[in-house]
């Protein structure tokens with residue numbers, strides 16, 4: 238990697254609010270430093286826009302460490318851009334050093350993720366899916382000693398794999414059905430595999446899947462685009478696990494718990 242800067246042309250989706258129709262706007266970036274992260278490159282552009290008295294580009298970010306999931310955007314048609322297993326904040330401009338020098342940046346597009354402004358979307362639907370059942374009610378007190386409750390390593394590892402989901406929404410943006418099945422199944426499974434998650438396992442899957450559907454996300458038809466786009470490598474195996482759990486839960490459904498039927 239060199240220290241030489243390079244030129245880029247950006248086409249950025251600009252939208253004043255949920256009711257605006259939106260459009261792409263073109264920006265020339267004459268000195269992109271390969272050491273910059275993608276968000277730093279946008280910061281740089283925003284500073285220039287502010288100096289010129291123009292409206293800066295709105296985009297979400299928080300940790301800038303690949304942890305919080307806030308920074309999702311579609312870069313040249315791919316959620317989080319061209320580098321696999323990488324969030325936008327961890328994507329560096331060296332990825333573009335040899336081109337493409339023309340980059341199209343859009344928000345995550347799904348009816349359940351309305352655009353707030355420019356590249357920032359409202360992912361409150363994910364919070365409501367979690368509120369529907371993504372928790373355990375059992376009182377666990379303060380943090381217990383990790384080995385008090387023995388859990389087979391295979392199960393602990395699988396629960397940890399599911400818990401890696403950062404709720405960024407790339408799975409929804411990548412899916413032709415705008416399904417949030419990968420997110421929902423990861424959140425269901427990381428609790429459903431552990432002993433503390435067992436008492437509410439059936440109610441949890443019914444309630445969370447019902448909320449997923451109520452938010453307007455589509456169903457999973459096995460395109461597996463979600464798995465390919467996920468910056469944390471969450472496997473579609475968790476969707477299969479969710480569907481098995483849901484089937485069992487529907488057979489024993491109580492009337493007062495919403496379900497998908």
Ligand code: FES
Pocket residue numbers: 297298299300301302303304305306307308324325326327
């Ligand atoms: S800003 Fe937190 S994951 Fe990118």
